[in-house]
Amino acid sequence: MSSEADGKKDVRAGLQVRGGGPVSAQGPSPRPRRPTRPVKVGPVVIGGGAPVSVQTMTKTDTRDVQATIDEIRRLHIAGADLVRLAVPDREAAKALRAIVRQSPLPIVADIHFHYQLALMALEAGVQKLRLNPGNIGGPERVRAVVREAKARGVPIRIGVNAGSLEKDLLSAHGRVPEALVESAERHVKILEDMDFHDIVVSLKASDVPTMVRAYELMAERSPYPLHLGVTEAGPGLAGTVKSVAGIAHLLLEGIGDTIRVSLTEESAEEVQVGLEILYALGLRTKTLEIVACPSCGRCEIDLFAAVREAERQLQDLKAPVKVAIMGCVVNGPGEAREADVGVAGGNGYAVLFKKGRMERRVTEAEMIPALVAEVRQIAEEKARAGA
């Protein structure tokens, strides 16, 4: 038996299903989730019945480590499960090591054409690559990247885009769903031929019916988890509607393992729309979220004890309130501006802030009671507003 066949067998053996039988193209909505091969991105699992994860992309210059880390922390608090960074050059690739070390979320490195950047990203410890193996310059280079990715247990997302299809596919098919699928299958085959199967696939288009049909076709033909997105959805309401229409339709069909809403807006807004899709379809439950950030030497309070106490006092609460407990009065409120409310502990005192704006100073003893009271009030306001 060839190694390719062995590989395929491995893939099928890895299938895991949760909460339903095989996907049926004939069934009612919402259909059971399509069984896919699970892929690990650091602690996050994509596919194999794992919860649908929400991802986004930083809008900072990756070479600016501090700005990028600040944005990643905001995205963490906003509810992102993983975050992708553009890696356009060696300087950006060099910045990855510091970013990965400080990041509260798994990092996906977005690589175009340059296999050296992919190798640098892997060495920096990124948890996933986004890379089209047909575009990085021949089998030897692909093999170098695949060998390193496999050694590190790092998966690769193949990201096909209707805007950048291969010329032969465009002239054979036009910019149609079948061309997107054939392009993806070419890239997949390159990896499978090297016995690499930790694959995620996306087939994005800015036209919703094209995007939807491409994913449906791919779902019929491939065991790999799918990353859903509408590309160039655009700004504001039009972009939101396109993303929601395409992504929600596929999820209701049981298709899709991780989602990225793509807007000409702040990345935290993309995360919020992504989460709202999952809430709307019952794929995630709105709930209290407490995030803590003890990430630097300035931390002066016992954050974990504070989080445990807040969780204990709020365990009855079902409202979708985002709470941050930060270790640093200097940066905490800004980093946690996606949180509805938070506290940042200092030298015997703490500041209480809402949506990143400082509200008042409290003693360390008052910190948790004050936070809990604010959380309950926000929960009531949200309930009244129907959120």
Place this chain on the structure above:
Amino acid sequence: MSSEADGKKDVRAGLQVRGGGPVSAQGPSPRPRRPTRPVKVGPVVIGGGAPVSVQTMTKTDTRDVQATIDEIRRLHIAGADLVRLAVPDREAAKALRAIVRQSPLPIVADIHFHYQLALMALEAGVQKLRLNPGNIGGPERVRAVVREAKARGVPIRIGVNAGSLEKDLLSAHGRVPEALVESAERHVKILEDMDFHDIVVSLKASDVPTMVRAYELMAERSPYPLHLGVTEAGPGLAGTVKSVAGIAHLLLEGIGDTIRVSLTEESAEEVQVGLEILYALGLRTKTLEIVACPSCGRCEIDLFAAVREAERQLQDLKAPVKVAIMGCVVNGPGEAREADVGVAGGNGYAVLFKKGRMERRVTEAEMIPALVAEVRQIAEEKARAGA
């Protein structure tokens, strides 16, 4: 053959299909539109392959004729195809005659429980009723309403809502899709038994998967056009996402003939979201829209000539710009605040306004050239913003 069977035969004979064969639950997205019986609401056709129409509901007190007409005019300019009004009492029903006479859009009267209000609405000339025949007090009363609606060619929407299901259905099934469908079928049967078939059906729920499944079930079993909506979707982003997720999914399955996005927001915002859904799915094309309002005695310019001239000069433009040419300097800018740009003609001069805000005064001779220049500039801005 019983009259019921005759009636059913009539219904099937009325089926019209445009652009596709019968709907298939197995086909790819977007599926051909489900064939449904066409129903006329004034000049608007719902079902039978007619374009999917966008509707909304006024948020004014229907008894306040002027406020209601003002809102309807704004909704007309925003792009609504029809508009529904609450008719909770006799005073509201009495106001309908003046509203219908002045409205640029077909009026749907929303009636609960009181058959007398339905009769008054029909006499006032409304073009559609929303009324659940099982709730208006027995066969004699239903017969009176049905006789009058049939004589006037006015259709009836049966609007089932998960929040107000019959008790026996709730205890037999729970708040599930099957209960919504059974409730709708009971109301439908009452009308069919009276040989009335100008029926539209809605099956709303605030839970997206429940709503989606209810419509899918009904679509398999019934020839009537469907009015899609998620009820109590709530405010802001969460409400928008729920509405888009449910409505767009069904439309991609070929289900749905008219849509209403329901938000805790201005009604014009509901219309905008509805239109964006249709744009996103390719069910409507973004295009220049010129609306004119010559609706009162104050009109001092030849509006139709002005509209024809503007259309001639802008016929090359494909951008989604909303233009208003109003006959009244006093009320025009306010009524047309949903328009991107407009002019209101007066006594030898006109005012040019954007989004309802007056920009500058121009002579009547400058009016159309100035308007055309502004429209082209807005089109360029929108193209840059990716709209």
